[in-house]
Amino acid sequence: MAEFQDLEAQDGVRMPWNVFPGTKQESTQCVVPVSAIYTPLKPFPNIQILPYSPLRCRSCRSILNPFCIVDYVAKIWICPFCFQRNHFPPHYALISEENLPAELFAQYTTIEYETPTEKTAFPPVFLFVVDTCIIEEELMCLKNSLSQAIDLLPDNSLVGFITFGTYVHVQELGFGLIPKTYVFKGSKEISKDQILEHMNFFAKRSTPSTGVIAGVRDGLSSKSISRFLVPASECEFALNSVLEELQKDPWPVPADQRATRCTSTALSVATSLLGACVPGSGARIVALIGGPSTEGPGSIVSKNLSEPIRSHKDLDKDSAPYYNKAVKFYEGLSKQLVNQGHVLDLFACALDQVGVAELKVAVERTGGLVVLAERFGHSVFKDSLRRVFQSSGYELDFSFNGIFEVSCSKDVKVQGILGPCASLEKKGPLCSETVVGQGSTSTWKMCGIDKATSLCLVFEIVKKETPESIGPPTNDQFYLQLLTYYQHNSGQMRLRATTLARRWVAGPGSIQELISGFDQEAAAAVMARIVSFKMESEADFDPIRWLDRSLIRLCSRFGDYQKDSPSSFSLSPRFSIFPQFMFHLRRSQFVQVFNNSPDETAYFRMILNRENVAKSVVMIQPSLISYSFHSGPEPVLLDVAAVTTDGILLLDAYFTVVVFHGMTIAQWRKAGYQNKKEHEAFSQLLRAPRDDAEAILKERFPVPRLVICDQHGSQARFLLAKLNPSATYDSSSAQQGGDIIFTDDVNFEVFLDHLQRLAVQQ
Structure with a gap:
């Protein structure tokens, strides 16, 4: 796969089909969908960062790129996506074939723009939400790991602290010498307005009559915000004091019952608090959970120990009484987080289940991190938490508030994205009627994004079979542009643009060309994401049958054999490992849910x-x-x-x-x-x-x-x-x-x- 790894090293993209089937019918026969796995912020050692705004097409809004046709005399460029003629602005007056701007160099298909004027007002925010319904030994391990993590935070980052058990406790870290806590009942649903009122955000003035979005621009004083979110350099003493005094949840738990744990209420309070204080800024809720939620709208099981926590069999039979209500609650929470631009990270450490299946929608749509370990003392948890915050060696390089946009040549539509993002429901001619994952849009929100985050884009070829579709070689090019607008961890807003060109092939001789451009590793990764998505979204879906039928159709189309003679069957080296991948995928933890x-x-x-x-x-x-x-x-x-x-x-x-x-x-x-x-x-x-x-x-x-x-x-x-x-x-x-x-x-x-x-x- 060396040549495809080279393409990935240049643009961060891998595609199952690097030569595209030219018609809708041929793409259906290819079985593996036309798709791409793209790492938007993949680090490139020699990426060009341009200190000015990009030049956009006035018709389709795509960005000037090396595939544009340029008339240097008339100072005009033609967009390869919509063929619109655009004039260069005056500051491009000196361009010529010998004096090209960086974005027209053939090797700079991926380029980044940094607009010096756009600097965000807020540093990154980390709001820790800590479960206290755990045994003393676990609590000690958790406190040790937390104090190490807090020491590693950047000095300018803002820190908040919430603990929860039977009740939710919001710590006022900026109060001074006397510790002060606001307490909320775990069984109640609490709105953002109630939080503003109960936590005295408008203590010295009347609350604005219109609906409060909050934040400094809506009249909330920075002083009231700094009571709950304090710079890491200033709150070390206050935080360590809170951590030292942190006790196990004091409410008694009968021997035949589970602890009263209001996870959903705590996360709802944390979300509303960030929405009130820092809307639109880069903020993360770091949830550390040590057991199942039994109280509030997102509970996953009753307090009675005789009732087991839902299993896969219960979900299949629709006999998990709490599941749908909890998922609906977290879907609402994910919408609120996406609107605010905030991320939910989940560290679940328990021998029992804690509700990751219900929380999945909120974590995935906000681009949050997830870690599952058996206990807070386990190296999986301790090392992972340290790695999130340590700035030397391995670094996740958090970026925030990303917006991801796709442009493609006509005859191709986008079905959706499988990955950590949320659809912004911006419908347009690019949107396919078939939806896969986050679809019905050409623009997605990525609240949290790091250098490893990879998205799987699924396309649909809509070109019908026509005599012109085979056409002369001049119109067999297909273009794709991927734009990622994001807040860099320096606080600067940046735009990364990746523009790709691929070829169409159609007609009788196209099979050999399709085979030559097949990337079996990328195809296996795409099929794994699609089968996982189908298992979650389609009732009565049989994953083994679907994978087997897909593989048989693929081998039947691209294999070399005589009809009805199995011994004559052979596959090109381009396809030879793919059946092996499918064999192991059928047996993997993504498909086989028994025992998980x-x-x-x-x-x-x-x-x-x-x-x-x-x-x-x-x-x-x-x-x-x-x-x-x-x-x-x-x-x-x-x-x-x-x-x-x-x-x-x-x-x-x-x-x-x-x-x-x-x-x-x-x-x-x-x-x-x-x-x-x-x-x-x-x-x-x-x-x-x-x-x-x-x-x-x-x-x-x-x-x-x-x-x-x-x-x-x-x-x-x-x-x-x-x-x-x-x-x-x-x-x-x-x-x-x-x-x-x-x-x-x-x-x-x-x-x-x-x-x-x-x-x-x-």
């Missing part, structure tokens, strides 16, 4: 929906590296045959990283051979996979779970569950000293046989 809770499934899908192609592929088909005395580290097939007694395996399954010792290696390690001088080679062999695992943990967010296990040990399941079961309990193919998998699942060989047999049938 709704919270875990929602978490896996949220991460998939925001990651780039390379990381998505690791989630679908984990990488496996073998270490042994006979050879250096080498990649091996994701198959049970890779297990040997005298080798070590390193599995990177994205969410978990497994170091697996063969039986002999484990026995030697337990005997302590690695500590003896004469066994230095064994010591190095043990160290190598650990070092590689640590390197993976260092560069990834959320931080994966590290599992170190031995063959036949209980935790070996983390590896065996991901392997192709080529040797099972009822097969005779297990190699000497190897392993078998206790499963009735088909192995890849059988899967491929069936695929070949079905693909060659007419």
Whole structure:
């Protein structure tokens, strides 16, 4: 995939089809939709940042780019999207073929504009919302992690603090020496107006008669705002005092009941508080939740312990009484957050479910981060929280208030985006009637966006079959422009523009050209996002059947075979790994929900929906590296045959990283051979996979779970569950000293046989 990785390194884009099918009918036959996975803020070492405003087409508003036709004598440029002729303004008077502005250079298909005049008024805001219905030990771990995170905050950032349990406590950090708290009842729905009234925002003057949006511009004094949101450099003492005195929720919990936890009310208060104080500025609510919500409009279960928390089976049967009401509440909350331009980040740490499945809509539409761990003392939580705020080494580079816009040549429409954004419902000629994900618009809001955020755009080819569609080679170009307007973490407003050109192909000879432009890794990532979306949005959807039928149709169209002869079937190298990706996708946590809770499934899908192609592929088909005395580290097939007694395996399954010792290696390690001088080679062999695992943990967010296990040990399941079961309990193919998998699942060989047999049938 090297050439497609080069395209990604230049523009941050990967497409399943780099040559486009020329008609609606041909695009339908291609099975994998015409789509693109785009990382809007991917860091480029040599990106040009221009200190002036972009030049826009007066008809379609697209931006001057290297694909425009320029008349240097008449000082006119022709837009490649709508063919409108535009005059250059006076400050472009000196342009010529030898004196080009940066945006017309062929290599600058991605460029950034920085408008010096536009500086935002507010620094970034972090509002911590902390659950206190947790045991003392957990609370201690949480307090330690929080104090470390607060120390890492930029000095100019504003900080607020809310705790919740049976009641919601809003801490007034700017009050001075005496700590002061505003308390709200957890079972009540509280509006923004009530918050303004109860928290004395208009104590010394009458409340404005018209509906208050709030913020400084609506008459709210900066003094009243600074009571709740204080610069990090000034509130260290006050915050540490609050943290030190933070106690477990004092209200008694009967032995047969769950704690009264009003998560939804606390998040609603936090949202309204930010809406009152800093509307339209870059702000994040950092929610740290340690158990299920049992009080308020977003509760997911009753307080009675005899009632279990909803499972996938309950959701399928529609027998989860709290689910729909909670999702509806969080949909309303997500609209409020998107209107304000604020982000909801979720850190869920509990052995039980906390309601990630319900919260998903609010976190995803605002572009928030999500981390799921078993407890607040776990390294997954501690390292991930630290990584969010640390400014050196790994940096997420938060940007805020993004607006994402798409322009394309005619004959193509946008069905929608699968990823962390919200539709602004700006309808136009570009919008397809078929909606996938966030659709019915050509403009999206991205409240929170970082350098890793990736969006999946799904297109529809609307060109009908006509004699001209094959046409002369002059009109076979297709253009796409992706614009991201965002607030850089320096406070500056910037606009990044990426303009792409691709070719149409149509007619009898087009199959070979389509094959040559097929990116199987990008196709697998797109199919994973689409199947996850369909599982959530379509009732009675059968994901395995849909994936199998899609794969059969794709192989039938692009495979090389004689009719009804499975042995003659072969695939071009461009397609050869795709069936393998689909085999592992069918078995992945995105499709197989058995043994996962709704919270875990929602978490896996949220991460998939925001990651780039390379990381998505690791989630679908984990990488496996073998270490042994006979050879250096080498990649091996994701198959049970890779297990040997005298080798070590390193599995990177994205969410978990497994170091697996063969039986002999484990026995030697337990005997302590690695500590003896004469066994230095064994010591190095043990160290190598650990070092590689640590390197993976260092560069990834959320931080994966590290599992170190031995063959036949209980935790070996983390590896065996991901392997192709080529040797099972009822097969005779297990190699000497190897392993078998206790499963009735088909192995890849059988899967491929069936695929070949079905693909060659007419």
